[in-house]
Amino acid sequence: MRIPRWLPVVLFGVAIALLWTIVEVVAPAAIRSAHSGRGPLALRNALSGRDVHPASHYVAVWRHRARPAAVAVTVVGLVAATLSSVAVRRRIARALVPRAGSPAASLPPPGRRAAVTCLALGFAGGSLIELAIDPPYRGEHWPFSQYRMYSETPRRSPLVGRRLFGVTAEDPAREIPLQGAYIRPFDGPRLAISFDRLDQAPDRERLLTAALADCLRRYELRRARGAHAGPRLEALRLYRLTWNVDDRASTRDSPGKELIWEVQASNPPTRSR
């Protein structure tokens, strides 16, 4: 009996659709069901810490692990299905043969070619590994990257971030946001990442005190050198800012502020090195 040519394609399509239905619909439903105490005992036991985490946490963990695997299976399946076509294989073979009018390779010595190949494969391999292991944003293995910026699905509101403010030595004192030339050699995002890390460290009080004192010292040193025209500061404050976002950004100048840490300018600025 001859198998119709469309049958493997349809079966492949059904298999892929089934795979994604399991990943996106069936498994999350089973996880939610197990989280609420129903379903197979093995699955309920697998959800350790159910009392602490909501069901959405387990669904997110599942999707984070299952999606890459499903994408890999789908891509491999698609490539295999495509290469199973005789016409496609013929076209690839034709593409690999030089066309009239295309220059023939002018090959450098084997050693040079090997060096170029190593450089190219090193770069491509490192990039693929980075993409596969998917380290946290800004935790990439520079100079390789998975280029993750803007890849997440953000929540609209609220926006939360830690930012630095200076308290001016004026009467009355006022708070100014520290950014740009005031915080060199840092930039705003990189300094915020550092403060995120320090604020979550076990000895956060010591680290935040040292970090804020260092920012204040550098601010005053740069001000004294004329590197910026900011006012003299008597204190530095680290805040957690919270915005309720609207589509016209009308709330951008009125964030909620929660003080995290503060240092006073007790000593005149000195060079650390």
Added chain:
Amino acid sequence: MSRWIPRLRAGWDRFWFAPATPENLGFCRLLFFAGVLVFTRRDYSALAGVSAVFWKPIWWFRLLGFPQPSRELLETLQVIWRLALAASCVGVWTRAATAVSFFAGTYLLGLQYCFGGSNHAKIIVVWAMASLAMSRCGDAWSVDRWVKARRGSPEPAASGEYRWPIRLVWVAMACAFFAAGISKLRHAGLAWVTSDTLAIFLVRSNYPLIRDANPPMFDWGLRLARHEWLCRALAAGSLAIETLFPLALFSRRLRPILVAGALLMQLGITAVMGPNFDVFIWSYIFWVPWDRIAGWVRGSKSGWPPEPVVARGRRLAVGRDSASIAGD
């Protein structure tokens, strides 16, 4: 299988080593290092004065045991780097200058990411400097070449040596865009297009002190964000350009569309969302067939130079005045 391996090898060799004149690579070297000089101007020695509580070295600093450097070391190193960049740009002792540019530049660029997390904006600089340091990019548009010509040295013939460094930068850019597309699909799936994701990013970029990058140049993002269909169309276009960008390596027809599309996308992101792609955008110079443009300018009366025609399987001999093949 046995007939596929030679074909793949031949395809590989043709991609990297098809002969090209030295002009294109030389002019790219000149422009690229001039751009790096401009776009990386900052005082790296200031990093020496930052408190050790901020010190969180990146992986190869940890691996090699590099400590937080002293101000004297950084001041010396950045002077050496700037001199090497300038020498690489004009082509004085090009091989040594490009090598020094690569090593000193990789260290200094990497160092700034040891204080608060890395950033991928300048990765392209490292790989472009690596490829130029290994190449014979000083064989045209350089003082070295001018000195050799005065001594009677013949002009270098077309060679695969002038093709691969440019192709490596192409591959680096293709990997960057492809990875960005895959990251979006991985973390958000098609919801990155079908939901309000882009609209939310456009609005967030207008909130001060919270964004991932510089302030946007214009507040057009707020207006764009009000048009749901437009945001989704832009998101779909961006995702398509990013994931399909590797095709620009192989397809002459798609290349101008994908490269121009990616350039416009990055300029648009800078304008309405803020991230600064300065040196990455500058690296688009490697996609421009400068030697064809030069040929067109020199012989503008006869118009665009013709594509070279070679017999199948024979080595191409491309002379100084012959047509370029850099854009193939």
